[in-house]
Each structure stands twice: as structure tokens, then as C-alpha cells.
Amino acid sequence: MKTTCNVCGSSSFEEQKVDDIYENPDGRRFVVENIPATVCTVCGERTLSLATARHIFSLLDTAQEVTKTIPVLEFAA
Numbered sequence: 259m260k261t262t263c264n265v266c267g268s269s270s271f272e273e274q275k276v277d278d279i280y281e282n283p284d285g286r287r288f289v290v291e292n293i294p295a296t297v298c299t300v301c302g303e304r305t306l307s308l309a310t311a312r313h314i315f316s317l318l319d320t321a322q323e324v325t326k327t328i329p330v331l332e333f334a335a
Contacts, residue, residue, distance in 0.1 A: 268300035276304055282318040289328075290314055 262269050275292045282288065293314065295304045306314075 263298040263301060263303050264305075265303040266298060266301040268298050270299040271296050272299055273297075278304075280314060280318055282321060286321070288318065288321060288323075289326075290317065 263271075274295055274297045276295045276297070277289060277291045278293060279287055279289050293306065294310055295306055297304050
């Protein structure tokens with residue numbers, strides 16, 4: 259368990275399920291949902307366990323696509 263946040267130095271954390279986007283070695287992007295993470299309650303920095311990170315990399319190596327449609331926005335100023 260983390261004791262201090264690497265970003266803000268806080269010692270306040272909670273366990274959450276988070277979603278994130280990852281790119282596999284051949285350049286395809288995947289949304290990975292419900293990732294267990296330790297999240298700093300002050301700045302929101304997310305930390306994954308080594309086992310969780312390894313599991314994500316394993317998912318990307320053997321990706322079986324589940325297609326869902328989501329809107330994609332482009333930032334244009």
C-alpha cells in the first residue's frame with residue numbers, strides 16, 4: 259500500500275475502479291475498463307499494482323476486441 263503520493267505528497271488514498279486507454283505494440287488503441295487502482299484523494303494520481311499492470315499488458319498481447327461505439331472529440335482552438 260502506498261504511503262505518500264509521488265505527485266503531491268499526500269497520504270490520503272482510496273481504492274477505485276478506473277478506465278484508461280492503452281496502445282498495444284502494433285498501434286491499436288483499447289479502452290480497458292474497471293482497472294483496480296489506488297487513487298490519491300488530493301490530486302487524483304493513479305497507481306496500479308505490478309500484478310494489475312502485468313494483467314493489462316497480457317490483455318493487450320492477446321486482445322480479443324469487444325467493439326463499443328463512443329464519440330471521439332478533437333481539441334481545436
